[in-house]
Amino acid sequence: MAKAKKEELDLSTEERIKEAASIVFTKKGYGNARTRGIAEEAGINLALLNYYFRSKEKLFQIIMAERIEKLFGVLGPVLNDESTTLEEKLEKITENYINMLLEHPDLPIFVLSEIRSNPEQLANRFQARKHLTESVFVKQLITRRSDISPFHFLMNLLGMNLFPFVAKPVLQPIVGSEEAYRQLMEQRKKLVPAWMKLMLDQT
Amino acid sequence: MAKAKKEELDLSTEERIKEAASIVFTKKGYGNARTRGIAEEAGINLALLNYYFRSKEKLFQIIMAERIEKLFGVLGPVLNDESTTLEEKLEKITENYINMLLEHPDLPIFVLSEIRSNPEQLANRFQARKHLTESVFVKQLITRRSDISPFHFLMNLLGMNLFPFVAKPVLQPIVGSEEAYRQLMEQRKKLVPAWMKLMLDQT
């Protein structure tokens, strides 16, 4: 066996294909992505892509799982941190999301639009409801405001953090330059938690 | 000439193709949509689709223009209504959006994801910034709160209204049934304007 070599290449060729696939899938979506385009982006042969990943579909599944984790993996640890207050969680989530999305602006639209056209894969999210409702975050929230639905609260938090990136192709030309848009996002790191706190303290 | 006939069929065959195209494009996106699928959905022959619309691309452009108008056309008249207060505008926009999106839940994700993979078409939005900054809405806003950026305010309003639909494929399984989700959206007709007013009255 060519173990050492293989391991090394797992971090070069195979990883390069995944990197390329991530770029092309994210930019074009599954349907508009071309395996030849991915191969070219990775600087390798088309056959090699199939050699490593068997098919476009399989490669996509792998990339998709990673992207979903990247988009929602942020939440779990923060939501269940016993050592932070509700306010600190709002600040942390916002900070994490905006930093991450400034790096990967089209991640949300990619994940959400692919899930829309292939909703089956979501079956495994059965326990998401349970995990959420039993989270420290939700407990803290209903202790503070038993009258506010955690779903609404979470929709608002995610909406204010993710939506500006989801709608960036539309909003950025309105706002102006790329840089102006980035500055708005930077401002939102402080603003979003402040707005969320208003809802929390609403009388 | 077969004028009367033609007019009549403009409202049946041609319109049926557009209806089918709208359904298929919206559900699958341009890349995953098949002209044969659209033809089948419309109950007509593939050649007929090309006879009426020349190509998939042309048909798509027509549908896309209609969908964009549907998604953002709501805003203009309300934002420029001299006879309503800022609060009333928030209520009206929210009411309009939620009603429309309950009918067409995957409209936002479709439009936004297609624009992302084809941002050129957005060049015509040059004046959107001007129209927005000169709107009655923005004037009212800066009169009331010169310290709040209209962009942030609009992002929040749109985010709270559109995001729950953009993220529906992810959030609805968490919330529970389709009906439960619809009820949450109904509640938001009152809640979103209330939250927006909090920002407006923030001290």
Next chain:
DNA sequence: AAAATATTTAATCATTTGATTAAATATTTT
């Protein structure tokens, strides 16, 4: 070094898919 295994490529296949063509049918106009 030789054998075994892993990696990479060029060439090719089969299917899908958007589009066209030529002919048939329907409708309108004269």
Next chain:
DNA sequence: AAAATATTTAATCAAATGATTAAATATTTT
């Protein structure tokens, strides 16, 4: 009714595209 025009279809084309194959090259193991 006849001619003109519009609508519809079946059959087919050409290009794009995902996938495979067989052979060549590189690497690791013995």
